[in-house]
Amino acid sequence: MKKVKAESSLKNENKQQFFELDRLILRLSKQFAGSSATEIEKKIGLALQQIVECLDIGRCTFWEVSEDETELRCIRQYVVPKLEKVYGVTPQQSPWISKDQWNGNCSCNVRNEDSVSGAKANKDALLLLGGKSFIISPFHIAGKAVAGMTFSTLEEDREFSPELVSRLNLIGEIITGAFYRKKIEEKYQQSIGDMRQQSGPARAEDFPLREDTKKEFRYQGIIGNSEAMQNVFIKMEQVAPTDSVVLILGETGTGKGVLARTIHELSNRNKKRIVTVNCAALTPNLIESELFGREKGAYTGSTEMQIGRFELADKGTLVLDEFTELPLDLQAKLLRAIQEGEFERLGSPRTIRVDVRILALTSRNLKEEVSKGRFRQDLYYRLDVFPITMPPLRERLGDIPLLVEHFVEQFNRKMQKEIKNISGGVMAQLMKYPWPGNVRGLEHIIERSVIVTQGTSLQLAEKLEDHTLGLTEENAATNLAEVEKRHILKILEKTNWRIDGSKGAAVLLGLHPNTLRGRMQKLGIRLQKTPS
Incomplete structure (x- = not known):
């Protein structure tokens, strides 16, 4: 009877701890999302203290992983009075920790008294990381270990449940995302300062182009380090390794397609095919055969068998662009294909089974489409597994200088130009413009400007307020x-x-x-x- 009561008490204690931890996750998510780069390290320290107090453990440390992924540098640490602080772990101290664990994909729950084979020789280093039991959690960005956290007990062995480890990993992802954003912003500011010093007679308010802007960003094709884009990166990194459906929302021209390709590249399916279907560009009588294929003679004019996009994307990724344009009757067949992974070609009774990861893109308000009866509610719920919204350019104005640099560099190469800087006046105009066409609109304007520019300083092709994409003309077009x-x-x-x-x-x-x-x-x- 006493054993039953003890187990019941332990369960209640765990529930309360999980409840407190969930509340802490929500608080930290809000705190770091709104933090400037200068505030982040201080907030990391405060977060570690809250974790220690919530879990009643001895030490919590946030580590930065060296470029070669072999050494750990302590960024922030909170330790109860009985423990000494640790500031780094080298390969000489612990090759097992430095190489194997930090290059892994999962948290490691270790007791010093029962350490895994290969770690026993590093017992001293393990003692540095914690007293009795500890969790090691590495965090990766684009497949590279960039940071990690350790959670350590001092006086007692403790079993860390999978539910607890999962919550701690989520906290680690929040902190790592904020820390990486801080590093990117610092690197960008340093680069701007260095280039201004090297720009010679150029004016202080000019924006010199850097040698290679690509190295400043995590993902090829996605340019930006604003808070809005950092939130996109965090979500993308969380969902990319899974097979979950991703719903990508955003206005036209925000870069939904680029985000979809990046998710595929970061996924376990990146060695397989990515297939894109633009549902808005297909006529209703062709959409079904394009998606699911057809047999020879399925309808008049069908002279040969055609494999559909679902079959082409088997074991890979299928991107459904502007899927809200699909007719209602076809939406039912799409729901079955997504949910069950099976369908029939037009003109064939044979069921085909596929393994496809779905990325669904739309610029429409899905909830409004459902409420107006233009989109099936059950399909909406099936697609709304992990939504990511690409922010419009007007909500990420801080990214405009980076995007301009990227596009100028791109068109410099294509047109064999040598534009080396952008005047402060030109940049001011670009920053003030509302950008109804978003990133695509900016790209087109920079392309035209590079064409007409004579010399090394970018000149705009026309005044933005007179451009056909301006507000007055946009209303006329509407x-x-x-x-x-x-x-x-x-x-x-x-x-x-x-x-x-x-x-x-x-x-x-x-x-x-x-x-x-x-x-x-x-x-x-x-x-x-x-x-x-």
């Missing part, structure tokens, strides 16, 4: 699109929503039926009636 939409709707009503045939809307509008369908998709027009 009005023009609205006029076109109303005209097409009027003709569709007149033809009872018939598109094809001699009495169809395409003939009255002077368009090919597929062109009309494309315009309807772009303007958000969906068939409301079945033609009689």
